Amino acid sequence: MKSILIGFGLLFSTFIVMASPVNVNHASAEEISKSLTGIGLTKAQAIVAYRDAHGAFKSAQDLTQVKGIGEKTVEKNLADILLEDQH
Numbered sequence: 190m191k192s193i194l195i196g197f198g199l200l201f202s203t204f205i206v207m208a209s210p211v212n213v214n215h216a217s218a219e220e221i222s223k224s225l226t227g228i229g230l231t232k233a234q235a236i237v238a239y240r241d242a243h244g245a246f247k248s249a250q251d252l253t254q255v256k257g258i259g260e261k262t263v264e265k266n267l268a269d270i271l272l273e274d275q276h
Contacts, residue, residue, distance in 0.1 A: 209224045211225060211269060212271040212272065212273065213252065214240060214245040214246055217237070218230060218233035219233070221236055221237070225266045225269060225270070226269075228266070231257075232257050235256060235257060235258070239254065239255045248272070250263060
């Protein structure tokens with residue numbers, strides 16, 4: 190029974206993705222996609238393209254201007270979206 194519980198624990202732990210803070214004004218698409226929940230590489234590339242075309246994001250909510258990024262995604266990642274480097 191104990192080994193079954195351990196097996197389930199390992200199985201479910203592979204589905205948990207831990208987000209980590211990322212500066213969306215400097216990070217690469219790969220870094221953004223690995224750091225933010227619900228942001229795959231395609232959306233991360235759209236974030237970088239938008240940033241390159243329009244300049245730095247001034248608020249996390251500015252990310253909703255990127256096609257495919259909604260308010261719920263921003264809210265879910267709010268604690269992990271950095272706009273400046275943290276020292």
